[in-house]
Each structure stands twice: as C-alpha cells, then as structure tokens.
Amino acid sequence: MTRSELISHALQARKQSYSPYSHFAVGAALLSKDGRLYTGCNIENAAYTPSNCAERTAFFKAVSEGVREFSAIAIVGGPEGADTLALCAPCGVCRQVMMEFCDPKTFEVILAKDPQHYEIFTLEQILPMGFGPKDLEK
Ligand code: THU
Secondary structure (H helix, E strand, O other): OOHHHHHHHHHHHHOOOEOOOOOEEEEEEEEEOOOOEEEEEOEOOOOOOOOEOHHHHHHHHHHHOOOOOEEEEEEEEEEOOOOOOOOOOOOHHHHHHHHHHOOOOOOEEEEEEEOOEEEEEEHHHHOOOOOOHHHHOO
16 A cells, blocks of 8 residues: 555545544545555543554554554644644654554654645654653563
C-alpha cells in the first residue's frame, strides 16, 4: 500500500467521526507489518472523558484482532466541514499507545492534509525518550 493510499483510507475513516462536542473530525489508517489495514475515527461521549481518538480506535481494533506489529499510520483531522485540512498531530496518549506496539525508530507517523500533501515522522521524533515495554525488561 502506498502512503497516498493509506491517507485516502484515513480520509474515508474520518467521515465516520462521531464528534458532536468538539466538531473536530479525525480519521486514521493503520498498516500492519503483514499488510493489513485498520481504520479508526474519533468517538466522543456526552461525559467527555470516555472519548477515544481516531488513532487509538485503529490500534485497538487491530490488537483486538490479534495484530500487534505495525509499520505506519496515516492521520487526518480538522474542523468538521473544513474544505482544506492542516496537519493534525496525535495527542500524547496516542503516542504512548504507539510506543507499546511500534518500533520508535522505524514506525512512520504520516500527518496529512490530503493524499498528495503530507509529512512523515518516526515515532521517536514525535515521542523522544519514550517509555515502552523494553524499559521493563530485566
Ligand atoms: N483527536 C483525535 O482523534 N486524534 C488526534 O490526533 C487529536 C485529537 C480527537 C479527540 C477529540 O474527539 C477531538 O479530536 C478534539 O480534541
């Protein structure tokens, strides 16, 4: 799957965003190392704190189906109904969830405006000195 295709899937997932409180719609498309695709959108709640980000929706769908190794995630987000999108960076909680399942040196976080306009970061770049499973070894 190309990066542009992954972004297109994130844009499709964004259409499912349930965000009646923030009116900020986010979509994510997560690619596993064996080439499977898991999409997610943000899902808000009247009690606010149970809300879930698009990225975690995608990760939790994958992990709940037994998939734990990933190569990239594309993220798109912005105000509902916006004509053009700015880059939307993942929140700290989502970065930490990525740290649990991804190699910080190689996992690609693709922040996109559309399939042709995007920037790529490694997880290590957006979560320097991240704490992960390796820190609990020994
Ligand atoms: N949100 C995401 O889903 N992912 C991000 O990367 C940033 C923020 C959601 C959470 C909330 O539903 C809305 O966007 C506004 O913060």
